Amino acid sequence: MRNPLAEKVVAIKPSGIRKFFDIAQEMKGVISLGVGEPDFDTPWHIRDEGIYSLEKGRTFYTSNAGLKELREEIANYVYRKQGIRYENPLKEILVTVGGSEAIDIGFRAMINPGDEVLIPQPSFVSYEPCAVMAGAKPVIINLKAENEFRLTAQELEEAITDRTKILVLPFPNNPTGAIMERKDLEAIAEVLIKHDIYVMSDEIYAELSYKEKHVSIAQLPGMQERTILINGFSKAFAMTGWRLGYACGPAQIIEQMIKIHQFAIMCAPTTSQYAAIEALKNGDDDVTEMCTAYNQRRRYLLHAFREMGLECFEPYGAFYIFPSIKEFGLTSDEFAMRFLREESVAVVPGTAFGDCGEGYLRISYASSLENLRTAMSRMNRFVTKLREEQR
Amino acid sequence: MREALLAIIERNSRIDIKELAILLGAEEAAVANELAAMETEGIICGYHTLIDWEKTSNEKVTALIEVRVTPQRGQGFDSIAERIYQYPEVQSVYLISGGYDLMVILEGKTLREVSAFVSDKLSTLDSVLSAATHFILKKYKDHGTVIARKKEDEREMITP
Numbered sequence: 188m189r190n191p192l193a194e195k196v197v198a199i200k201p202s203g204i205r206k207f208f209d210i211a212q213e214m215k216g217v218i219s220l221g222v223g224e225p226d227f228d229t230p231w232h233i234r235d236e237g238i239y240s241l242e243k244g245r246t247f248y249t250s251n252a253g254l255k256e257l258r259e260e261i262a263n264y265v266y267r268k269q270g271i272r273y274e275n276p277l278k279e280i281l282v283t284v285g286g287s288e289a290i291d292i293g294f295r296a297m298i299n300p301g302d303e304v305l306i307p308q309p310s311f312v313s314y315e316p317c318a319v320m321a322g323a324k325p326v327i328i329n330l331k332a333e334n335e336f337r338l339t340a341q342e343l344e345e346a347i348t349d350r351t352k353i354l355v356l357p358f359p360n361n362p363t364g365a366i367m368e369r370k371d372l373e374a375i376a377e378v379l380i381k382h383d384i385y386v387m388s389d390e391i392y393a394e395l396s397y398k399e400k401h402v403s404i405a406q407l408p409g410m411q412e413r414t415i416l417i418n419g420f421s422k423a424f425a426m427t428g429w430r431l432g433y434a435c436g437p438a439q440i441i442e443q444m445i446k447i448h449q450f451a452i453m454c455a456p457t458t459s460q461y462a463a464i465e466a467l468k469n470g471d472d473d474v475t476e477m478c479t480a481y482n483q484r485r486r487y488l489l490h491a492f493r494e495m496g497l498e499c500f501e502p503y504g505a506f507y508i509f510p511s512i513k514e515f516g517l518t519s520d521e522f523a524m525r526f527l528r529e530e531s532v533a534v535v536p537g538t539a540f541g542d543c544g545e546g547y548l549r550i551s552y553a554s555s556l557e558n559l560r561t562a563m564s565r566m567n568r569f570v571t572k573l574r575e576e577q578r
Numbered sequence: 579m580r581e582a583l584l585a586i587i588e589r590n591s592r593i594d595i596k597e598l599a600i601l602l603g604a605e606e607a608a609v610a611n612e613l614a615a616m617e618t619e620g621i622i623c624g625y626h627t628l629i630d631w632e633k634t635s636n637e638k639v640t641a642l643i644e645v646r647v648t649p650q651r652g653q654g655f656d657s658i659a660e661r662i663y664q665y666p667e668v669q670s671v672y673l674i675s676g677g678y679d680l681m682v683i684l685e686g687k688t689l690r691e692v693s694a695f696v697s698d699k700l701s702t703l704d705s706v707l708s709a710a711t712h713f714i715l716k717k718y719k720d721h722g723t724v725i726a727r728k729k730e731d732e733r734e735m736i737t738p
Contacts, residue, residue, distance in 0.1 A: 219731075312737070479582065486600050487597070
């Protein structure tokens with residue numbers, strides 16, 4: 188028989204997180220700090236609205252781009268939170284199946300063969316394969332610990348060529364917890380405008396910012412018209428399983444994204460869309476409450492790592508902390524594997540998020556304080572053991 | 579800091595001062611001072627333990643009693659409430675709006691003991707007009723904590 192597979196797909200590496208999960212699933216009593224989703228249930232009033240929509244028999248498709256009311260609420264929300272105004276939400280906003288779909292179809296709507304997409308790493312694992320499948324040439328920018336894993340104008344400038352079309356801007360960042368503040372973004376924006384480059388700004392963790400209010404690059408002068416702003420309900424409202432995200436951007440691009448979305452997906456889940464309207468209208472207090480809890484855990488972990496003597500910059504966003512394990516002379520992979528086998532705690536090696544993640548671990552604090560306490564005492568024991576082995 | 583501090587210890591009063599300071603991003607001394615101040619000011623009234631007595635061999639009966647009373651001139655409901663809350667078996671007394679005036683929560687060893695309290699002590703008070711007793715059969719949630727079932731982490735492994 189002929190080879191049934193597409194070379195482009197076969198060439199894509201499977202995600203590096205997978206094998207840890209397979210092992211972790213076999214073991215008993217594992218504390219998983221590897222998860223990338225909130226440990227909170229979706230707030231009840233939001234779930235209730237989903238249930239109510241089912242009771243009312245709202246089980247039909249919605250329009251391709253999403254419920255009109257939801258798109259209007261998204262426009263209100265983006266304006267309320269970031270001061271970015273989308274005057275025409277029906278043309279500038281598309282409701283997607285999670286932020287991930289928006290990433291995929293955003294690339295597909297904008298890439299011509301050979302166009303270069305700049306991807307700062309360490310970052311979310313989907314950008315590179317999605318860009319590749321859309322026919323782009325991904326160009327990796329390796330972010331540095333000494334810059335707290337922020338993207339600098341110089342790093343950006345050095346990576347730009349004549350073929351550069353899109354910069355992916357993944358902040359607050361998964362896996363590092365890094366953020367970009369206004370001054371950082373201003374420097375980036377200047378370069379982008381100079382070279383006429385578009386931005387795919389993945390702001391799925393925007394609500395989880397612990398230093399100051401999140402700033403979107405689309406807020407800066409001249410940037411809204413060259414930015415696809417991606418966000419969703421998964422992280423902010425603890426709605427991962429509802430699979431709902433959205434993209435906001437210039438009507439010209441959104442129009443083409445809607446085309447792909449309508450032929451591939453039809454529309455995002457209807458129940459989720461009704462629930463999401465409730466989340467945007469009445470969910471602010473829940474977001475604040477969850478954010479407070481994450482922030483406390485963040486401080487707890489940072490303190491725990493510093494007490495263990497592990498180098499770790501203070502993360503101000505998302506729900507990840509990214510300590511360095513370079514002193515042990517193990518690769519991230521080896522460290523994570525031994526830690527899992529010897530102490531039954533699952534963490535993700537930094538290399539899963541790009542080669543420059545070598546020497547780091549991603550630790551998620553979307554887990555109860557109780558779990559974190561146990562995990563940190565195991566980590567302390569493990570680290571002490573490794574240091575003794577080294578002597 | 580007060581509200582954040584209270585929010586934490588309302589759920590777990592056993593967290594030590596060192597950890598509270600870490601969670602709140604504050605100095606230990608500041609946390610200790612704040613706790614002491616709130617105790618003095620009567621904002622923190624006690625540190626209790628939430629117990630599911632059902633799981634122990636200790637027999638306990640809890641009842642909610644709706645009480646209608648005649649308020650007294652110049653004192654309103656306060657003096658009758660005080661008469662009632664003096665009894666050690668009375669756990670809580672609330673003045674409430676609606677069809678009756680006081681909600682009394684009572685704990686006793688047996689049904690008979692609770693009934694005896696209502697008929698002998700509570701109902702015989704001069705200003706008590708009526709008392710309706712409701713026995714608690716099962717506690718599902720108390721002080722914001724679900725008692726009936728322990729929640730498991732049901733999140734599955736997923737990449738990315």
